[in-house]
Amino acid sequence: MEMMNELLEKYFRGETSLEDEKELKQYFLTGNVSPDLETYRILFGVFDQELTEKAISPLIKVLPKQRKNKRIWLQSFFTTGIAATIVIVLWVQLPPSSLNYTIIGGTRIDNTEFAQRYAAKKLSKVNNIIARTMSPLKSLNKVREDIEPLKNISDIKLRMDDKQN
Amino acid sequence: MESTQFNTQILNHSDKLYRLAKSILRNEIAAQDAVQELIMKLWEKRSILDGVENIQAFTMRSMRNLCLDTIRQQQDEDEIPVEFEYVEPNPYQQTEQKDIASKIRTMINQLPELQRTIIRMRDVEEMDIAEIAFITSISENAVSVNLSRARQKIREQILKEQKRVEETVWK
Numbered sequence: 561m562e563m564m565n566e567l568l569e570k571y572f573r574g575e576t577s578l579e580d581e582k583e584l585k586q587y588f589l590t591g592n593v594s595p596d597l598e599t600y601r602i603l604f605g606v607f608d609q610e611l612t613e614k615a616i617s618p619l620i621k622v623l624p625k626q627r628k629n630k631r632i633w634l635q636s637f638f639t640t641g642i643a644a645t646i647v648i649v650l651w652v653q654l655p656p657s658s659l660n661y662t663i664i665g666g667t668r669i670d671n672t673e674f675a676q677r678y679a680a681k682k683l684s685k686v687n688n689i690i691a692r693t694m695s696p697l698k699s700l701n702k703v704r705e706d707i708e709p710l711k712n713i714s715d716i717k718l719r720m721d722d723k724q725n
Numbered sequence: 726m727e728s729t730q731f732n733t734q735i736l737n738h739s740d741k742l743y744r745l746a747k748s749i750l751r752n753e754i755a756a757q758d759a760v761q762e763l764i765m766k767l768w769e770k771r772s773i774l775d776g777v778e779n780i781q782a783f784t785m786r787s788m789r790n791l792c793l794d795t796i797r798q799q800q801d802e803d804e805i806p807v808e809f810e811y812v813e814p815n816p817y818q819q820t821e822q823k824d825i826a827s828k829i830r831t832m833i834n835q836l837p838e839l840q841r842t843i844i845r846m847r848d849v850e851e852m853d854i855a856e857i858a859f860i861t862s863i864s865e866n867a868v869s870v871n872l873s874r875a876r877q878k879i880r881e882q883i884l885k886e887q888k889r890v891e892e893t894v895w896k
Contacts, residue, residue, distance in 0.1 A: 572873070572877055574870070574874075599825060599883050602825050603883065606829045606830055607849050610830075613744055613747070615739050615742075615757060
């Protein structure tokens with residue numbers, strides 16, 4: 561008791577080591593504390609209770625978010641790949657450059673710049689269509705992730721039935 | 726830094742970061758936001774974390790600096806500064822806080838930022854003086870002085886409170 565009083569005085573002067581403080585905490589949280597020191601038991605109890613405080617809501621999932629970004633990156637890579645393939649195919653199918661003209665919708669076009677702009681416009685349209693077609697798939701993945709926990713319901717029900725029987 | 730390392734060395738200590746942020750900002754939601762912001766920033770700059778010797782202390786130091794920046798920013802914007810947000814409990818709150826544990830928590834929250842951060846890092850998180858000195862960017866001696874002042878203030882207030890309760894009982 562005398563020793564604890566001395567240690568407590570040292571504690572308030574800020575002269576105790578971590579080991580001394582652990583001893584004090586152990587005494588106040590588990591031992592038979594004298595009524596004179598009851599308030600200090602509460603003080604150490606407050607510290608002990610604060611240690612159990614946790615972040616309220618689940619923290620942002622940084623890593624899964626990055627994975628999602630990676631998925632988007634893969635999607636754009638895929639889309640760009642398709643667009644590039646179309647460009648190559650069209651390029652190969654264009655009449656030899658020596659002819660200096662192309663046929664669009666049955667009309668002969670001699671203006672190279674116009675032909676290139678027309679092709680770029682069409683490719684951008686194809687690119688948009690692909691992107692739009694891919695977007696519902698993102699929602700589908702989200703739904704699949706969300707219903708994942710529901711798969712366990714039948715197991716839980718079976719276990720509850722077993723317990724009741 | 727790999728994602729698994731980031732997970733074990735930073736994300737697993739998010740509760741500790743939250744407790745520090747809450748102690749400085751004295752606001753649960755602001756603390757939560759601060760932790761999320763810090764984790765995002767650290768994830769974006771994770772490549773530089775490989776060169777850090779004590780990741781935990783570095784993260785705690787960054788958390789404190791971010792919280793202090795938040796307080797400074799609010800002061801600049803003429804908002805009610807978080808640091809001075811605390812007000813004496815009204816009679817209704819006093820009735821609510823009649824248990825001594827709540828009063829002790831209030832007493833700790835009334836301490837200046839540096840003192841309440843130090844007392845919590847030592848008495849709640851059980852950190853050594855050198856680590857606290859690194860996190861708070863002050864000398865080890867200054868940490869000991871502030872720790873002692875914080876504990877003595879709490880003791881004085883506890884004794885004052887005990888006296889007040891005794892007087893009320895005998896009236």
